[in-house]
Amino acid sequence: MQYPLGEVTRGHHYAISVRDMDAMIAWYQEKLGAVVTGAWDPEELDAHVRIVTVNGFSFELVSMKESSPSSTQWGDPPGMAINNGPFHMAFTVDDCAASVAELKLRDVKFAWDVADYDELKMRCAHFWDLEGNILELVEVLD
Missing domain, CATH: 3.10.180.10 (2,3-Dihydroxybiphenyl 1,2-Dioxygenase, domain 1)
Incomplete structure (x- = not known):
């Protein structure tokens, strides 16, 4: 194996x-x-x-x-990385901008809007769920 x-x-x-x-x-x-x-x-x-x-x-x-709220809820994505351990979950999507547009129609709150990270070959956006946990959308760029 x-x-x-x-x-x-x-x-x-x-x-x-x-x-x-x-x-x-x-x-x-x-x-x-x-x-x-x-x-x-x-x-x-x-x-x-x-x-x-x-x-x-x-x-x-x-x-x-x-249970009690986490100190990282509703945080800024890079600021959350100061605490060791997991701080967001990422989904691969076909079209980041289209997914963001659809989620905004559903009143989802975004921490960071769509941005390209050429060094990482990714287009990303970060949003919060109802209780302030960060989720990320990732479109892989060729």
């Missing part, structure tokens, strides 16, 4: 701790066209877990009784 994770490795889901499960599910459905594909309510953890899926990629939304 050449790769320790096997020959086919791709992202499966991105987990987000949420305050308001119902509102977050509604936001992902309305803004991104997500569908709920899984639910789990482990009593021993006093938690609620919902899987919402967009075009084959899933978000694991987790609501726990004692």
